[in-house]
Amino acid sequence: MIARALPVATVIAAILVLWYLGAVILNAPWERDQAQRAGAEISTAQLIANTMAQTRPVLPAPHQVAVEIWNTTVLKKITSKRSLVFHGWITLSSTLLGFAIGTVMGILLAVGIVHDRAMEMSVMPWVVASQTIPILAIAPMIIVVLNAVGLSGLLPKALISAYLSFFPVVVGMVKGLTSPDALQLDLMRTYGASRRQALWKLRWPSSVPYLFTSMKVAVAASLVGAIVGELPTGAVAGLGARLLAGSYYGQTIQIWSALFAAAALAASLVALVGLANRIVLRRMGMAR
Amino acid sequence: MSWGVVLGAIGFWLAAWALNAWLARQTPKGAAGRRALGLAVPAIFGVTLLVLWEGITRGANVPTVLLPPPSMIAERFAASTGILWADFKQTFLQAVLIGYAMGCGSAFLTAIAIDRSPFLQRGLLPVGNLISALPIIGIAPIMVMWFGFDWPSKAAVVVVMTFFPTLVNTVQGLQAAEAMQRDLMHTYGASYWQTLFKLRLPAAAPFIFNALKICSTLALIGAIVAEFFGTPIVGMGFRISTGVGRMDIDLVWAEIAVAALAGSAFYGVVVLIERAVTFWHPSVRGQGS
Structure with missing residues (x-):
């Protein structure tokens, strides 16, 4: 355990040190400029202290971001428009809705592809090709168009998330559903099992590890979709809106705290899927 | 109707x-x-x-403002090739390609630099894996603040987005050569660099190309989304966001067609290079005949 934790801790410490250095170097010109305008000499110690306490720094120091996150999560009421929990929840809800839609649709399409050869031959190449297309570029259009039809709020963002999480699931599940080898499929046939029974008793259980692997990718993609989906609505609510508002008003600390909130959200979502993976596999007796 | x-x-x-x-x-x-x-x-x-x-x-x-028919998009595409080309040049030829080369290149060099230190590798791999799963696209507004509205800020986003997947895959790829093969190089009296260039880099090539393929898509997405946060008045992301605002949906679709074509072509070129370089790999070997 220590053998694994020590290198990671070292790397994280190195990143923090570099970050502080970067904050001092990047923020120093502004401080020097201020001092010169005031006609005052500024000592190096004072300069370094000042660079870490600006209100609109070029690069905020880590502790400034930490304080901002603490202020906007624990100290603010959850219903407040300035609470990160409030914005995080909005992003999280569309992420989860989109992830659920995308996963279910992906599984259904994969089942169709595995059972119908015509479908496999015609749809599968397009599914693979669509991975190379920058799908996120369509996000603002989907939002605006759906707004024009009268759909607004959660669903349009969730649709983008669903679209992004859909493809990894299809590709992973097609692989998973075809993973039982010919011997096992033959055994099902000698039992006189119908295709439905073969699907439920053999293909579905053996595809579960593949499902979880692609769900890990899908949930991360889904969060990105939700964040980007929040950009074109004009910075109303959500982590993406916090990013955009921060960049309009030059509030760098706000941008960084929204960024860290998004990162924490992504990491915990992936970790949750991983945890579910371990529990399910253990209950199925497939844990290694 | x-x-x-x-x-x-x-x-x-x-x-x-x-x-x-x-x-x-x-x-x-x-x-x-x-x-x-x-x-x-x-x-x-x-x-x-x-x-x-x-x-x-x-x-x-x-209504065409909701979803124009494909023939109308094709017409618009043919009519506005000038605009589309200018956007393509700004976003793809500058931001994407330069950022991609810098991001993947620096990650590759970093992977080789930390190759001799298992300690650093053990530390960087989990961190890199974690960062690869994060919504890095969120740094776009910061980069726009640091590097201005023009293409360097977009290239910077692309650099950060492509760096970690390439780093993780290259480090894993460099460990792909088997102990027997390394021993053989050792008995030949090969130096570290000879082993690296003649055995371990070729063995790592499938992993590296895997990263390059993932990054080709990421790079385009990064550049386009970064343009939503501020651009000069040219670029694919700029055209999409302003086109949506002006209900100029057929132009937006034409731009998306360009993005799709560019993305697929970019990916295709990487695959072609991969086939030429890793001709010995089992997944490539059977396909030529």
Whole structure:
């Protein structure tokens, strides 16, 4: 355990040190400029202290971001428009809705592809090709168009998330559903099992590890979709809106705290899927 | 509302589906026949989607500001090649390609630099894996603040987005050479650098190309989304966001077509280079004949 934790801790410490250095170097010109305008000499110690306490720094120091996150999560009421929990929840809800839609649709399409050869031959190449297309570029259009039809709020963002999480699931599940080898499929046939029974008793259980692997990718993609989906609505609510508002008003600390909130959200979502993976596999007796 | 067009499109869809179902049951002799069949079926499916789209949007009078028919998009594409080319040059040739080269290149060099230190590798791999899963796209506003509105800020986003996947894959790839093979190099009296260039880098190539393929898509997404946060008045992301604002939806679709073509072509070029470089790998070996 220590053998694994020590290198990671070292790397994280190195990143923090570099970050502080970067904050001092990047923020120093502004401080020097201020001092010169005031006609005052500024000592190096004072300069370094000042660079870490600006209100609109070029690069905020880590502790400034930490304080901002603490202020906007624990100290603010959850219903407040300035609470990160409030914005995080909005992003999280569309992420989860989109992830659920995308996963279910992906599984259904994969089942169709595995059972119908015509479908496999015609749809599968397009599914693979669509991975190379920058799908996120369509996000603002989907939002605006759906707004024009009268759909607004959660669903349009969730649709983008669903679209992004859909493809990894299809590709992973097609692989998973075809993973039982010919011997096992033959055994099902000698039992006189119908295709439905073969699907439920053999293909579905053996595809579960593949499902979880692609769900890990899908949930991360889904969060990105939700964040980007929040950009074109004009910075109303959500982590993406916090990013955009921060960049309009030059509030760098706000941008960084929204960024860290998004990162924490992504990491915990992936970790949750991983945890579910371990529990399910253990209950199925497939844990290694 | 003209139901004839809609019904015609649906009829075409059913006919094409039946044709595909029939084609899928055929077992042609020879590799060339199989290959042609493998191309024909998805092509028919693609054409069917376009016909269905065209038929429904025209037949059901879907407002063009919501979803223009493909023929209108194609017309707009042909009419505004000048604008599209300028956007393509700004976003793809500058931001994407330069950022991609810098991001993947620096990650590759970093991976080689930390190759001799297992300690650093053990530390960087989990961190890199974690960062790869994060919504890095969020740093776009910060980069726009640091590097200004023009393409360098977009290239910077692309650099950060492509760095970690490449780093993680290269480090894993460099460990792919087997102990037996390394021992053989050792008995040849090969130096560290000789082993690196003659054995370990070639063995790592499939991993590196895997990262390059993932990054080719990430790079385009990064550059386009970064343009939503501020640009000069040219660029694919700029055109998409302002086109949406002005309800100029057919131009937006033309731009998306450009993005799709550029993304697929970029990916295709990486795959071609991969086939040429890793011709010895089992996944490539069978496909040439």
